[in-house]
Structure formats: structure tokens, C-alpha cells
Amino acid sequence: MKAPPLSYVRAATLTEAFQLWRGAGPDARLLAGGQTLLATLAFRLSDPGTLIDISRLRELRGIAQVGTAAVRVGALTTHAELGRHELIRSHVPLIAEAVPLIAHPAIRNRGTIGGSLAFADPAAELPACCIALDAAVIARNAADERRIPAAQFFTGLYTTALRPYELIAAVEFPVAKAGERAVILELARRSGDYAMAGIAAKARLAGATLVDPQIVFFGLGERPVLAQAAMAAISGQQVLAGTIAAAQAALATDLDPPADQHGSPQTKRHLAGVLLARALKRMAGIEDARAA
Amino acid sequence: MSTHLDITLTVNGERVSRRVEARRHLVDFLRLDLGLMGSHAGCEHGFCGACTVRVDGAVVRGCLVLAAALDGAQVETIEGVSDTGEIRELQEAFIARNAAQCGYCTPGMLLTAAELLRQNPAPTREEIREHLSGNYCRCTGYHAIVDAVETTLMKRLKRGSEPSVMIEKSVSSL
Numbered sequence: 266m267k268a269p270p271l272s273y274v275r276a277a278t279l280t281e282a283f284q285l286w287r288g289a290g291p292d293a294r295l296l297a298g299g300q301t302l303l304a305t306l307a308f309r310l311s312d313p314g315t316l317i318d319i320s321r322l323r324e325l326r327g328i329a330q331v332g333t334a335a336v337r338v339g340a341l342t343t344h345a346e347l348g349r350h351e352l353i354r355s356h357v358p359l360i361a362e363a364v365p366l367i368a369h370p371a372i373r374n375r376g377t378i379g380g381s382l383a384f385a386d387p388a389a390e391l392p393a394c395c396i397a398l399d400a401a402v403i404a405r406n407a408a409d410e411r412r413i414p415a416a417q418f419f420t421g422l423y424t425t426a427l428r429p430y431e432l433i434a435a436v437e438f439p440v441a442k443a444g445e446r447a448v449i450l451e452l453a454r455r456s457g458d459y460a461m462a463g464i465a466a467k468a469r470l471a472g473a474t475l476v477d478p479q480i481v482f483f484g485l486g487e488r489p490v491l492a493q494a495a496m497a498a499i500s501g502q503q504v505l506a507g508t509i510a511a512a513q514a515a516l517a518t519d520l521d522p523p524a525d526q527h528g529s530p531q532t533k534r535h536l537a538g539v540l541l542a543r544a545l546k547r548m549a550g551i552e553d554a555r556a557a
Numbered sequence: 558m559s560t561h562l563d564i565t566l567t568v569n570g571e572r573v574s575r576r577v578e579a580r581r582h583l584v585d586f587l588r589l590d591l592g593l594m595g596s597h598a599g600c601e602h603g604f605c606g607a608c609t610v611r612v613d614g615a616v617v618r619g620c621l622v623l624a625a626a627l628d629g630a631q632v633e634t635i636e637g638v639s640d641t642g643e644i645r646e647l648q649e650a651f652i653a654r655n656a657a658q659c660g661y662c663t664p665g666m667l668l669t670a671a672e673l674l675r676q677n678p679a680p681t682r683e684e685i686r687e688h689l690s691g692n693y694c695r696c697t698g699y700h701a702i703v704d705a706v707e708t709t710l711m712k713r714l715k716r717g718s719e720p721s722v723m724i725e726k727s728v729s730s731l
Contacts, residue, residue: 266602267580267585267601268582269580270580271580272560273559273562273626275626289558299626300603303582303620303621303622303623304603306580307601307602308602315558318625318626345615368691369691370616370669370672371606372603372618372621372691374615374616375621375622455690456686
């Protein structure tokens with residue numbers, strides 16, 4: 266279908282974007298890469314009246330190291346840019362690894378990290394990665410800027426901690442430390458589809474033990490789920506058959522997946538367990554990650 | 558803030574100016590306003606890839622880009638890259654391998670395959686499949702399409718570092 270009738274305006278500066286937004290009212294939507302927004306318009310799932318195009322705002326672009334401990338990624342950075350940028354590949358490798366799992370090349374050329382986080386699809390890769398990596402979302406309104414830890418950003422189904430007239434300016438990722446292992450895995454019926462179930466995880470490997478694991482599931486709830494019971498079960502442990510089984514059993518506490526078009530809650534729990542075993546083995550450097 | 562906008566952009570090397578409805582997506586703009594019928598509107602919500610065109614050098618879903626947002630942009634369609642001869646080898650391989658049947662997906666397949674060959678000089682068959690996975694074909698079962706891309710690749714690899722190839726590569730990367 267075609268998009269509903271709408272008005273369009275392009276902001277030349279961030280200041281102007283906020284003025285236009287106030288003028289258009291809270292229902293107006295910001296247009297960045299448009300890879301989800303334009304599809305929802307075509308389905309007539311949204312009817313914002315006015316689109317404010319922020320895609321040319323320099324203030325929201327660029328990838329740069331902040332001190333020695335963080336990398337700041339402008340909200341308008343496309344998935345394709347994330348996947349090939351040297352700072353991301355070397356300092357935030359989980360994100361570079363996630364990029365090929367996001368939709369398809371033509372969509373990665375246009376879709377942005379800010380758009381993905383703001384849309385907050387529970388089956389999307391980048392929200393889960395941001396939580397796994399303890400990233401901070403840098404939110405801006407007309408007056409100032411605030412940091413929202415990724416773990417507090419996703420508040421529900423397609424909902425975030427952003428306030429009215431507040432946008433995502435950037436995302437700040439901690440630089441990966443020595444010995445840190447991170448992995449993202451997902452199961453999808455077709456390449457590029459949203460995941461039936463997915464896992465993004467990070468841990469430090471000390472000898473054969475996983476320390477400070479951070480395990481996040483996506484596509485298994487209304488928002489990305491931090492699997493705290495599974496994390497406690499594997500923390501400080503070696504990845505052995507027994508510890509894998511204990512972590513899998515802990516998922517009964519962590520996950521309460523709703524049935525969806527991909528399957529029943531039981532199916533989804535099973536898939537989560539399979540992914541958890543593969544992810545733990547991968548982080549521990551155990552070769553047969555598919556054998557679990 | 559307006560429901561109609563004046564835009565000027567470059568399409569296949571030619572400067573064009575038009576007044577467009579704000580909700581008009583790029584494929585409708587190309588087909589209905591400019592009469593370039595090579596880009597196809599399939600699902601119109603970003604799934605099928607039939608509308609694939611290039612904007613500022615990178616392939617995009619033409620149905621997920623608003624024409625209004627493209628003031629100043631460089632757009633290339635299947636007509637443009639056919640005329641310049643940039644994808645001639647791919648087109649010949651598609652014909653030789655019978656990789657086009659109804660033809661609806663073919664322009665998108667060609668543009669997406671051209672981007673892969675530009676970015677990755679030696680993709681595996683699996684990587685070819687992966688790169689084309691967002692372009693749906695309901696006729697061929699994909700095998701012949703992957704064959705055609707692979708044939709083009711093999712030809713290029715065989716020619717290796719011949720000067721003409723290097724020139725072609727540097728021109729297409731501009």
C-alpha cells in the first residue's frame with residue numbers, strides 16, 4: 266500500500282529539528298533511515314501527519330573514540346557503516362558481528378543504529394547487543410543531554426525511556442577489554458528475518474572460567490531480556506556439560522516467552538537453551554559450538 | 558512543513574527537477590514521474606527487493622526511501638547501469654545461465670549482485686546467496702542466479718589484474 270498523506274520537512278540543524286518538532290506536535294515522527302518507519306506507513310500502521318527528516322544532521326553522525334574507554338557512535342550511523350568501521354571492528358567487535366544478521370544489504374545501507382534502538386523491536390539485534398555490552402544511550406532534547414544505561418532504555422514492547430521531544434543523539438560503547446569474549450547468535454527461518462530466538466552475550470575468559478557474564482536474549486519477550494539467573498549459574502564456572510545444563514535450567518526463571526508466529530513458549534524456551542549452550546561454548550573457545 | 562516538495566536530483570547522470578507529493582516513495586517517483594519502468598514495485602514494504610536502486614552509490618530499497626528526502630542525491634537505476642555498460646558481464650551471465658524468467662526481480666538482483674562484486678572480490682557461493690537473500694525470486698529457485706553471479710566472478714578472477722579491469726573497478730568505486 267501507499268503511505269497515508271503526510272507533510273514532510275527537513276531539519277538543517279539539531280536546534281531547528283527541535284523547533285520543528287514542537288511546532289508539529291508530539292505525534293510527528295522523526296525520519297532517519299526510515300527502514301522501519303516507511304514500512305509501517307505503507308501498512309498504515311502509523312499516521313504521524315508530519316515527518317521531520319533528521320537524516321542530514323551532522324550533530325548525529327560520526328564514530329569516535331572517547332578517551333581510552335569508550336566509543337561514541339552517532340545515532341545516524343548506518344548498519345553498513347557500523348559493520349565496516351575500524352573502531353567498531355577493533356573495540357566493539359560484537360556490534361560488527363551483529364551487522365550481517367540485521368536484515369539485508371540494501372536495508373543495512375540505510376537503516377541506522379538510532380532508529381533501531383528508538384523503534385525497540387524485541388527481536389532486533391542491536392538493542393540486545395547494547396544491553397550485553399553495557400552501552401549508554403545518549404538522549405538529547407532541546408535543552409540538554411542525558412545518559413540512559415541500555416539496560417534501562419527498553420521499557421516494553423516498542424517502548425523506550427525516551428521522553429516527549431527527546432531523541433537519541435548517540436550510543437556510547439565501552440571499549441572491549443583484554444580477554445573479553447562476546448558472541449551473538451540467532452535462529453531465523455530465512456536469512457535476514459527477525460530472529461525466532463537470539464542471544465547476545467559477553468564475558469571475560471580467565472583461564473577456562475567465564476567471569477562477569479552478561480547474557481541477553483532477544484525475540485523471546487516484550488523486550489530484550491537480561492538472563493540474570495543463567496548469568497549467576499555460569500559466573501566463575503568452567504563451561505562443562507554440568508554448568509551448561511545448570512545455566513539452561515536457570516532460563517526457566519529468566520524467560521517467559523509468549524507464543525508467536527514462530528512457535529509455542531516451550532519451543533522458544535528450547536531454542537533459547539540451545540543458543541545459550543552454543544554461546545557459552547563459543548565464549549569459552551570450545552570448538553564444537555554446534556554440537557550442544 | 559508541506560505535503561508537496563520541489564526536489565532536484567541526479568538520476569542516471571541527468572539532473573531532474575520535479576514537484577513531488579511528500580509521501581511519494583522513490584520507486585513510484587522513478588516509474589510514474591520519470592517513466593523509468595525498470596525498477597519494480599513489488600511488496601512496497603521492504604521485503605522483496607524488486608525495487609532495489611542505488612542512492613549515492615549504495616543499493617537501497619526504493620520503496621523505503623521518500624523522493625522528498627532525496628533533494629541533491631545521486632540515483633542510479635537499472636536503466637543507467639545498463640547504458641553505461643557497468644553490469645554488462647553480469648547481464649550476459651544472467652542470459653547465458655537463464656537466471657531471469659519473468660524478469661520482475663532481475664533489475665534488483667543485478668544491482669545487488671553488482672554491489673557484492675564491488676565490495677568483495679572473491680565471495681564464496683554461500684556469500685553470494687547471503688548477499689542476495691533479501692531479493693526474492695519466485696521463478697528460478699535462485700540456483701541459476703547464484704550460478705550467473707559466480708560465472709561473472711570466475712571470469713573476473715581469471716582476468717585478474719588486467720589493466721581494463723583495474724580501470725573498471727576504480728571508475729565504479731567513484
